Amino acid sequence: MIMYDIFIPDTGADRRRKMIGDYEEIQTIKELLHGSPQGLSITDISKQLHLHRTTAAKYLDMLQMKGDVDLRIMGTSKVYHPSRRVPASVLRSFYDGPFILFTTRLTVKDFSSDLAAYGIEGDITGVELTDKELSPLYDEAMTELCKRAVLGSFAEIDITTPDKKDQKNLHIRIIPVVFDDGRAGCAFLIQDVTDLAQARKEVEICEKELKIVSEDLNEFVFSCTPEGILKRVNHPFCVRMDRKPEELLGFPYEPVISHEDLERLSKMKQEITPTNPSQTISFKAIQPDGMMAFEEWTYRGIFTQDGKLSGYLAVGHDISREKHLEEQLNTFHASFEALVKQRTKEMRQANQDLMKEIARRERIERELLIIEAAFNHASDSILLFERSGRLWRANETSCRLLGYSKDEIAAISVFDINQEITPEIWEEMWEQAEQEPGISRVTSTHVRRDGTIIPVEVSRTFFTAGPMTLFCSIAREIR
Incomplete structure (x- = not known):
C-alpha cells in the first residue's frame, strides 16, 4: 500500500485565530509579570501558562523589543520583570x-x-x-x-x-x-526652554518686586486662586489675621462677615471680567480678637491670554475710623437739620410777627401822615417847644403867621416869639405845669420875623409823649 502525505494549506480564518491566540497569550504573560514584580523565568512562565519553553521565550523576546519587559541575568537563569521602556x-x-x-x-x-x-x-x-x-x-x-x-x-x-x-x-x-x-x-x-526660563525669571523678578512693594504697604494684600486658596500674603495681612505666612498659604480664605455680605462678595466676584477686571466692596468684618471693623477691599481679576480667570489680587484697608467719622457726621447732619427746622420755624414765626409789626407801623405812618396833614393845615398857629425853650415843631400856619420859612423857624426859641416870657417865667411855667397840669388861655403877643408885634389869643398846655414832655402853644391872631 502506498501512503501519501496530504498537505492542507492554512486558511485566512486559521491565521486570524492563531493571531488572536498569540495576542491573548502575550497579554496573559504581561499580566502574570505585573503580578510578580520580582520577576519570572521562562520556566516559571511556561509552567504557569502551559506553554512550550520555546513559545514562551519567543513571546518574551517580542515583549522585550517592545519595551514592556526587562531581562535580568541571575546565575544561569534569565529573569523577566515588567518594564516601561x-x-x-x-x-x-x-x-x-x-x-x-x-x-x-x-x-x-x-x-x-x-x-x-x-x-x-x-x-x-x-x-x-x-x-x-x-x-x-x-x-x-x-x-x-x-x-x-x-x-x-x-x-x-x-x-x-x-x-x-x-x-x-x-x-x-x-x-x-x-x-x-x-x-x-x-x-x-x-x-x-530658553524662552520659558526667561519668562520664569521675569516672573520671579516681578514676584520679588511685588513682595517688596506689598510689604511696604499699610494695606492688606493677598493673592489667591479662583477658589480662594491663598498664594501670597503681605505682612499687614498676617498681622490682621494674627497668623504666620506659612499658616495661611495654601489654605482657603474667607472673611468672617455676615451672610448678606458674603452673598454680595460672591456676586461681586462673578461680575469681574477681562473687560471689567476690578471691583470694590466694603463690609463689617469680625477680627481675630473678636472686635468689629469696617474694611474696604478691591478685588482685581488675573486673567490668562485666552481670558480664563487664574486668580485674584485683593487689596484692603481698615476704614473703621472713616466710618465712625461718617456716623458722627450723619448724627451732626441730623442734629443740624433738626436745628435748621426749628430755627426755620422760629424765623417763620418771627417773620410773621415782623409782617404784623410792619403792617402796624404802616397803619401808624398813615395815621401820622393824616395827623401831619391836619397839623399843617390847621387854621391856628401851632408851636411845640422843648423845656430848653428850643422850637421842636411848627405847623405851616405858624410859618405864615410869623413870616418864617420852615428852615428858618426851626432855629428860633420861645423867647424870640414871645418877648413877655423870660427864662425865669419859662421855668416857673414848667414847674407849675408839673403841679397843676391843664389848658390855659391867655391873650399875648408874638413877634414876627420882620419885628412886627401882633396880638394873639393863645391856648397853652403841657403834654408828655413817651420820654418827652413838650409845651404846646396854639395861637390865633386877634384882628
Missing part, C-alpha cells in the same frame, strides 16, 4: 525633537541631526557621555541619572549651555529605551 525605533519615528540614544555603556548609538544648535557638531556615534564632544550637554549628575535610566528609571534635568554668546536653557528628559536587538539603553530627549 520606549522602543528606539518608535522614538526615531514619532519624536520630532533633538535626541541622543545611548547604549548600556553610555556610548552614543544614534542621534538626531539637529544638535548643532546646542554646540554638538559632526558624527558623535560611539562617543561616551563624558567625552568633550558632548560637553555642551553634560552635567555631573547625568552619569548617575543615565545609569538609572538604563536600569529602567525615568529622570529629567535642567542645564544651561556654556556658550555665553548664545546661551540656552535646556530641559533634558532621560528615559529608558530598548533597541531592536532587545538590548537596553537610555535616551536624551532635549527641549529648548
Whole structure:
C-alpha cells in the first residue's frame, strides 16, 4: 500500500485565530509579570501558562523589543520583570525633537541631526557621555541619572549651555529605551526652554518686586486662586489675621462677615471680567480678637491670554475710623437739620410777627401822615417847644403867621416869639405845669420875623409823649 502525505494549506480564518491566540497569550504573560514584580523565568512562565519553553521565550523576546519587559541575568537563569521602556525605533519615528540614544555603556548609538544648535557638531556615534564632544550637554549628575535610566528609571534635568554668546536653557528628559536587538539603553530627549526660563525669571523678578512693594504697604494684600486658596500674603495681612505666612498659604480664605455680605462678595466676584477686571466692596468684618471693623477691599481679576480667570489680587484697608467719622457726621447732619427746622420755624414765626409789626407801623405812618396833614393845615398857629425853650415843631400856619420859612423857624426859641416870657417865667411855667397840669388861655403877643408885634389869643398846655414832655402853644391872631 502506498501512503501519501496530504498537505492542507492554512486558511485566512486559521491565521486570524492563531493571531488572536498569540495576542491573548502575550497579554496573559504581561499580566502574570505585573503580578510578580520580582520577576519570572521562562520556566516559571511556561509552567504557569502551559506553554512550550520555546513559545514562551519567543513571546518574551517580542515583549522585550517592545519595551514592556526587562531581562535580568541571575546565575544561569534569565529573569523577566515588567518594564516601561520606549522602543528606539518608535522614538526615531514619532519624536520630532533633538535626541541622543545611548547604549548600556553610555556610548552614543544614534542621534538626531539637529544638535548643532546646542554646540554638538559632526558624527558623535560611539562617543561616551563624558567625552568633550558632548560637553555642551553634560552635567555631573547625568552619569548617575543615565545609569538609572538604563536600569529602567525615568529622570529629567535642567542645564544651561556654556556658550555665553548664545546661551540656552535646556530641559533634558532621560528615559529608558530598548533597541531592536532587545538590548537596553537610555535616551536624551532635549527641549529648548530658553524662552520659558526667561519668562520664569521675569516672573520671579516681578514676584520679588511685588513682595517688596506689598510689604511696604499699610494695606492688606493677598493673592489667591479662583477658589480662594491663598498664594501670597503681605505682612499687614498676617498681622490682621494674627497668623504666620506659612499658616495661611495654601489654605482657603474667607472673611468672617455676615451672610448678606458674603452673598454680595460672591456676586461681586462673578461680575469681574477681562473687560471689567476690578471691583470694590466694603463690609463689617469680625477680627481675630473678636472686635468689629469696617474694611474696604478691591478685588482685581488675573486673567490668562485666552481670558480664563487664574486668580485674584485683593487689596484692603481698615476704614473703621472713616466710618465712625461718617456716623458722627450723619448724627451732626441730623442734629443740624433738626436745628435748621426749628430755627426755620422760629424765623417763620418771627417773620410773621415782623409782617404784623410792619403792617402796624404802616397803619401808624398813615395815621401820622393824616395827623401831619391836619397839623399843617390847621387854621391856628401851632408851636411845640422843648423845656430848653428850643422850637421842636411848627405847623405851616405858624410859618405864615410869623413870616418864617420852615428852615428858618426851626432855629428860633420861645423867647424870640414871645418877648413877655423870660427864662425865669419859662421855668416857673414848667414847674407849675408839673403841679397843676391843664389848658390855659391867655391873650399875648408874638413877634414876627420882620419885628412886627401882633396880638394873639393863645391856648397853652403841657403834654408828655413817651420820654418827652413838650409845651404846646396854639395861637390865633386877634384882628
